[in-house]
Amino acid sequence: xxxxxxxxxxxxxxxxxxxxxxxxxxxxxxxxxxxxxxxxxxxxxxxxxxxxxxxxxxxxxxxxxxxxxxxxxxxxxxxxxxxxxxxxxxxxxxxxxxxxxxxxxxxxxxxxxxxxxxxxxxxxxxxxxxxxxxxxxxxxxxxxxxxxxxxxxxxxxxxxxxxxxxxxxxxxxxxxxxxxxxxxxxxxxxxxxxxxxxxxxxxxxxxxxxxxxxxxxxxxxxxxxxxxxxxxxxxxxxxxxxxxxxxxxxxxxxxxxxxxxxxxxxxxxxxxxxxxxxxxxxxxxxxxxxxxxxxxxxxxxxxxxxxxxxxxxxxxxxxxxxxxxxxxxxxxxxxxxxxxxxxxxxxxxxxxxxxxxxxxxxxxxxxxxxxxxxxxxxxxxxxxxxxxxxxxxxxxxxxxxxxxxxxxxxxxxxxxxxxxxxxxxxxxxxxx
Amino acid sequence: xxxxxxxxxxxxxxxxxxxxxxxxxxxxxxxxxxxxxxxxxxxxxxxxxxxxxxxxxxxxxxxxxxxxxxxxxxxxxxxxxxxxxxxxxxxxxxxxxxxxxxxxxxxxxxxxxxxxxxxxxxxxxxxxxxxxxxxxxxxxxxxxxxxxxxxxxxxxxxxxxxxxxxxxxxxxxxxxxxxxxxxxxxxxxxxxxxxxxxxxxxxxxxxxxxxxxxxxxxxxxxxxxxxxxxxxxxxxxxxxxxxxxxxxxxxxxxxxxxxxxxxxxxxxxxxxxxxxxxxxxxxxxxxxxxxxxxxxxxxxxxxxxxxxxxxxxxxxxxxxxxxxxxxxxxxxxxxxxxxxxxxxxxxxxxxxxxxxxxxxxxxxxxxxxxxxxxxxxxxxxxxxxxxxxxxxxxxxxxxxxxxxxxxxxxxxxxxxxxxxxxxxxxxxxxxxxxxxxxxxxxxxxxxxxxxxxxxxxxxxxxxxxxxxxxxxxxxxxxxxxxxxxxxxxxxxxxxxxxxxxxxxxxxxxxxxxxxxxxxxxxxxxxxxxxxxxxxxxxxxxxxxxxxxxxxxxxxxxxxxxxxxxx
Ligand code: SF4
Numbered sequence: 001x002x003x004x005x006x007x008x009x010x011x012x013x014x015x016x017x018x019x020x021x022x023x024x025x026x027x028x029x030x031x032x033x034x035x036x037x038x039x040x041x042x043x044x045x046x047x048x049x050x051x052x053x054x055x056x057x058x059x060x061x062x063x064x065x066x067x068x069x070x071x072x073x074x075x076x077x078x079x080x081x082x083x084x085x086x087x088x089x090x091x092x093x094x095x096x097x098x099x100x101x102x103x104x105x106x107x108x109x110x111x112x113x114x115x116x117x118x119x120x121x122x123x124x125x126x127x128x129x130x131x132x133x134x135x136x137x138x139x140x141x142x143x144x145x146x147x148x149x150x151x152x153x154x155x156x157x158x159x160x161x162x163x164x165x166x167x168x169x170x171x172x173x174x175x176x177x178x179x180x181x182x183x184x185x186x187x188x189x190x191x192x193x194x195x196x197x198x199x200x201x202x203x204x205x206x207x208x209x210x211x212x213x214x215x216x217x218x219x220x221x222x223x224x225x226x227x228x229x230x231x232x233x234x235x236x237x238x239x240x241x242x243x244x245x246x247x248x249x250x251x252x253x254x255x256x257x258x259x260x261x262x263x264x265x266x267x268x269x270x271x272x273x274x275x276x277x278x279x280x281x282x283x284x285x286x287x288x289x290x291x292x293x294x295x296x297x298x299x300x301x302x303x304x305x306x307x308x309x310x311x312x313x314x315x316x317x318x319x320x321x322x323x324x325x326x327x328x329x330x331x332x333x334x335x336x337x338x339x340x341x342x343x344x345x346x347x348x349x350x351x352x353x354x355x356x357x358x359x360x361x362x363x364x365x366x367x368x369x370x371x372x373x374x375x376x377x378x379x380x381x382x383x384x385x386x387x388x389x390x391x392x393x394x395x396x397x398x399x400x401x402x403x404x405x406x407x408x409x410x411x412x413x414x415x416x417x418x419x420x421x422x423x424x425x426x427x428x429x430x431x432x
Numbered sequence: 433x434x435x436x437x438x439x440x441x442x443x444x445x446x447x448x449x450x451x452x453x454x455x456x457x458x459x460x461x462x463x464x465x466x467x468x469x470x471x472x473x474x475x476x477x478x479x480x481x482x483x484x485x486x487x488x489x490x491x492x493x494x495x496x497x498x499x500x501x502x503x504x505x506x507x508x509x510x511x512x513x514x515x516x517x518x519x520x521x522x523x524x525x526x527x528x529x530x531x532x533x534x535x536x537x538x539x540x541x542x543x544x545x546x547x548x549x550x551x552x553x554x555x556x557x558x559x560x561x562x563x564x565x566x567x568x569x570x571x572x573x574x575x576x577x578x579x580x581x582x583x584x585x586x587x588x589x590x591x592x593x594x595x596x597x598x599x600x601x602x603x604x605x606x607x608x609x610x611x612x613x614x615x616x617x618x619x620x621x622x623x624x625x626x627x628x629x630x631x632x633x634x635x636x637x638x639x640x641x642x643x644x645x646x647x648x649x650x651x652x653x654x655x656x657x658x659x660x661x662x663x664x665x666x667x668x669x670x671x672x673x674x675x676x677x678x679x680x681x682x683x684x685x686x687x688x689x690x691x692x693x694x695x696x697x698x699x700x701x702x703x704x705x706x707x708x709x710x711x712x713x714x715x716x717x718x719x720x721x722x723x724x725x726x727x728x729x730x731x732x733x734x735x736x737x738x739x740x741x742x743x744x745x746x747x748x749x750x751x752x753x754x755x756x757x758x759x760x761x762x763x764x765x766x767x768x769x770x771x772x773x774x775x776x777x778x779x780x781x782x783x784x785x786x787x788x789x790x791x792x793x794x795x796x797x798x799x800x801x802x803x804x805x806x807x808x809x810x811x812x813x814x815x816x817x818x819x820x821x822x823x824x825x826x827x828x829x830x831x832x833x834x835x836x837x838x839x840x841x842x843x844x845x846x847x848x849x850x851x852x853x854x855x856x857x858x859x860x861x862x863x864x865x866x867x868x869x870x871x872x873x874x875x876x877x878x879x880x881x882x883x884x885x886x887x888x889x890x891x892x893x894x895x896x897x898x899x900x901x902x903x904x905x906x907x908x909x910x911x912x913x914x915x916x917x918x919x920x921x922x923x924x925x926x927x928x929x930x931x932x933x934x935x936x937x938x939x940x941x942x943x944x945x946x947x948x949x950x951x952x953x954x955x956x957x958x959x960x961x962x963x964x965x966x967x968x969x970x971x972x973x974x975x976x977x978x979x980x981x982x983x984x985x986x987x988x989x990x991x992x993x994x995x996x997x998x
Contacts (some may be wrong), residue, residue: 129761131763304498
């Protein structure tokens with residue numbers, strides 16, 4: 001039977017586009033309309049892990065789900081300080097289960113945020129976040145600034161749906177009614193479509209932001225003629241551009257959070273936006289990568305009080321990023337087992353951390369094979385959230401949306417898998 | 433279950449401190465019962481507490497947690513056999529909210545403000561709050577569709593939209609915050625009075641408030657409109673308060689209740705022309721409430737120490753951040769609202785804070801009828817709800833108020849009437865302010881009293897009302913009220929000797945209001961266009977799905993003549 005499903009959510013990037021059309025035939029997805037190529041390829045699916053596997057004498061052997069759950073529970077129960085990492089590409093419901101598991105085994109829950117927008121979160125702890133939903137920007141913003149991000153490649157529908165090219169109530173003509181400013185270290189595709197491109201030297205974001213803050217604060221005369229290679233004149237023009245907008249919005253990416261200065265860059269940018277509000281209306285937003293990395297932070301915050309890197313070893317949540325975040329724990333060899341879910345640390349963490357992971361027992365829960373599978377000791381294939389199971393995800397602006405189920409799954413969902421592991425953990429502990 | 437020999441206060445049923453037994457059957461108060469016997473001989477027994485205005489769930493709360501790891505570190509309690517771990521003081525994690533309310537003897541708490549588009553998040557958090565029954569009020573005061581209906585004077589369409597909005601948000605009632613101001617804030621401005629037009633929309637706050645009040649009654653909603661005034665938090669704003677209340681005087685309530693509930697009145701009872709000559713106008717406000725019957729209020733009492741202010745009044749939060757040189761979070765919500773979060777500290781030696789503290793108490797003590805005044809701190813705006821026992825002891829003891837005033841900035845004596853107030857509340861009045869009145873004001877028929885058939889939500893305190901004198905033994909009052917001897921929620925003992933012993937899932941209340949189909953269709957066709965053009969999500973993904981309310985309690989309302997309530 002052929003089925004047309006409308007208003008489907010794309011579970012790839014933080015845009016969480018919710019207007020995708022999917023054609024399903026005989027329980028298989030045949031066609032995807034409205035998504036960008038990144039989204040379509042995710043929805044169409046590829047390279048599924050076929051069966052649960054356990055590593056025996058160095059090679060992964062297929063096994064039953066029951067055995068995989070039992071083995072996973074054994075690993076977690078015998079670990080002194082396990083790490084439960086990932087969560088960015090699964091549902092909030094899965095993380096809720098993961099937190100219960102961590103509470104019971106005294107583990108650490110960390111999300112991929114600590115290696116992408118972790119500095120942004122620490123910036124927010126220092127300064128707060130002057131933000132809005134994406135629709136507010138679409139309806140009102142006459143100036144869009146992309147700072148250290150490149151939506152044309154990483155969030156392909158962002159500009160059309162929410163930002164530079166979107167039309168809205170007070171911006172009826174879309175792109176024509178607004179100015180676009182790109183600040184980056186290289187000329188990206190996004191930069192080529194901007195009204196103005198400010199190319200800065202790598203690692204100078206902090207100086208540039210500070211200079212803009214001084215100009216906006218009326219202290220331009222104290223600035224040198226050249227700030228980190230940018231002329232004072234150009235900076236004044238850019239500050240004017242910001243001040244004279246009726247509603248400005250800055251989107252920032254890893255270019256800001258991962259260049260020299262890290263969270264201090266974000267802290268400074270948040271201050272800039274806060275101060276711009278004495279002159280006009282301005283908001284700022286992080287371009288979140290994975291579709292539910294925002295949701296992972298939300299769930300952790302309401303469960304533990306902290307948005308990432310939460311250690312339950314003491315029975316109560318303990319949070320100290322720099323100590324309890326995944327990379328720090330791994331590089332200090334302060335965890336002795338890991339459950340990796342919906343992420344691929346082998347491709348994304350620094351080498352030393354990956355080596356540490358390879359040395360300890362690792363459980364992987366994921367629909368897809370990835371480099372982490374190469375050293376995982378228990379591999380549990382799962383259904384794909386938003387395609388095969390329902391659940392909740394949060395868009396980059398913090399809006400919570402319900403993912404739909406499009407087709408039946410041959411695999412259990414993450415919630416079911418984690419519940420089964422939790423049941424096994426409880427059973428093992430009762431036996432002891 | 434039988435609770436034996438307690439000294440029972442149930443003012444809604446005319447019981448003021450009588451020794452009697454209470455029977456519970458199937459989670460409700462019954463004529464008689466068997467089973468477990470709880471010995472409450474001589475102890476204070478009352479209905480479970482009802483918080484009618486508290487910020488307990490949703491994006492604002494979580495923003496508060498995320499921007500304040502310092503706060504989360506306070507109040508940390510490890511997990512127990514029953515409880516998941518707790519953190520936080522002003523912005524506790526979800527579990528802590530449920531446990532702490534239960535330990536105070538509270539069994540119901542309503543989240544006071546949620547934009548429709550973010551209601552799903554609110555329900556996700558409400559689901560994680562154990563024990564208490566709960567609900568969330570829905571924001572309508574700066575909503576484009578509302579303002580357009582008001583401009584066109586189309587109350588039929590407005591009623592349909594409000595009914596639809598409550599259903600979409602699984603919301604309990606109509607909340608209005610700084611009407612029009614949220615929209616003006618979209619371009620960085622605000623509205624300055626109830627007659628100041630909202631930019632681009634050609635309506636005034638006065639028109640928005642009146643229309644929503646009329647529609648609220650047309651829909652026969654259990655709760656009245658729940659209003660956060662324009663100009664809140666500004667010196668001299670008591671005139672805005674009275675002017676706004678006057679707008680609503682002639683509206684006839686459709687149920688036995690007020691037509692407007694004023695949120696956290698303390699923040700709107702300010703005199704003076706600026707912070708230098710800031711003074712209390714609580715006596716003027718209380719007089720107004722004494723002379724009229726269409727409005728009720730909650731206090732928004734401030735508590736000295738840390739707070740986290742969070743409100744849909746975004747321009748106010750911007751001003752707060754500037755005054756306090758504080759970190760500031762803002763969140764504009766497309767087509768609907770805006771909001772802000774700013775950490776705060778109330779200080780005893782700060783003249784403004786000292787007067788604010790007095791205003792809350794004055795409002796409670798000068799308003800003669802306790803049924804018109806609900807005790808709140810507007811948690812966590814005035815301070816965290818865990819401080820309710822402190823307020824109770826202040827209301828019951830003039831001696832305690834005197835002691836406190838000695839520690840405050842001296843302006844508290846010249847700029848408020850508190851020093852001259854002799855009234856000391858009794859237990860009946862406290863029970864009304866914390867149970868009976870909030871339940872009646874919210875329209876919760878089975879709560880706030882212990883009549884047969886009511887929910888078996890009961891609190892028992894280690895306080896012997898026949899033996900202690902609250903005006904002298906205020907320390908005992910505070911200690912006793914802080915740790916319920918027993919809290920019984922729906923017939924289940926959830927707290928024993930101040931410890932949580934069970935954490936069942938409470939219910940979530942929402943209101944399903946019927947409107948004529950033709951009006952709904954007319955409204956929806958206009959709304960669909962709004963989604964196509966202006967919202968950033970699809971209409972079909974907007975409604976809160978049933979999956980987010982595991983234990984719903986639906987209250988029916990609507991425009992058809994319904995069975996007379998009460
Ligand atoms: S922009 Fe992101 S969410 Fe939208 S379709 Fe592309 S990958 Fe999916």
